[in-house]
Amino acid sequence: MSRLALVVAQFNRSVTEPMEVEARDAAVDAGAEIVETVAVPGVYDAPLAADRLARRESIDAVAVIGAVVTGDTDHDQVIAQSCADALTEVSLDRDTPVTYGVSGPGMSGAEARERTDVGARAVESALTLLEELPDSTPD
Numbered sequence: 001m002s003r004l005a006l007v008v009a010q011f012n013r014s015v016t017e018p019m020e021v022e023a024r025d026a027a028v029d030a031g032a033e034i035v036e037t038v039a040v041p042g043v044y045d046a047p048l049a050a051d052r053l054a055r056r057e058s059i060d061a062v063a064v065i066g067a068v069v070t071g072d073t074d075h076d077q078v079i080a081q082s083c084a085d086a087l088t089e090v091s092l093d094r095d096t097p098v099t100y101g102v103s104g105p106g107m108s109g110a111e112a113r114e115r116t117d118v119g120a121r122a123v124e125s126a127l128t129l130l131e132e133l134p135d136s137t138p139d
Contacts, residue, residue: 002032002060002130004123005053009066009102011042015112019065019101019119026120030127035059043068043102044079047086054094061097061126062090065119067112068104076105095136097129 004027008020020037027034035058038049043066050062064087068080084100091098101122103112 002030002127003035003058004032004126005056005059005062006034006037007046007049007053007062007064008037008039009041009043009046009064010039012067012069012109012112015067015069015103015109015116016065016119018113018116019067019103021119022116023063023065023101023119023123026123027127030124032123032127042066042079043083046083047090050087050098051090051094054090054096054098059096061099061130063099063101063119063122063126065122066102067109068102069109069112070104070106080105097126097133099123099125099129101125 040046040049046064053062068076070076087098099122101118103115103118
């Protein structure tokens, strides 16, 4: 059974709460176990939590869930890009799947609430990576 961790942003909780529910349902449907969930203030804070979780032997993959909605500035794009870049580094540095279940940027809160399936897709992507990636141990 695959052991997953979730990192869930609390900012825009009206979006991330249903995303988390869908992520948990996807894990159950796939026969995976979510062994730990870490709540972080916002998407920007997710990479540190993902890194700490990815270091653990008891965790096979990490799914990050959050929502970045548009505002009056380009702040949403900066936050989303910074998070995506940092999570990519965590995944590569730790040789552990870390998936990006973040809706946005460039969408309103209402649009983000229509895309809560992003949480489930993050879990599904993590499980697919675990299944499809070749073993990293040398031959």
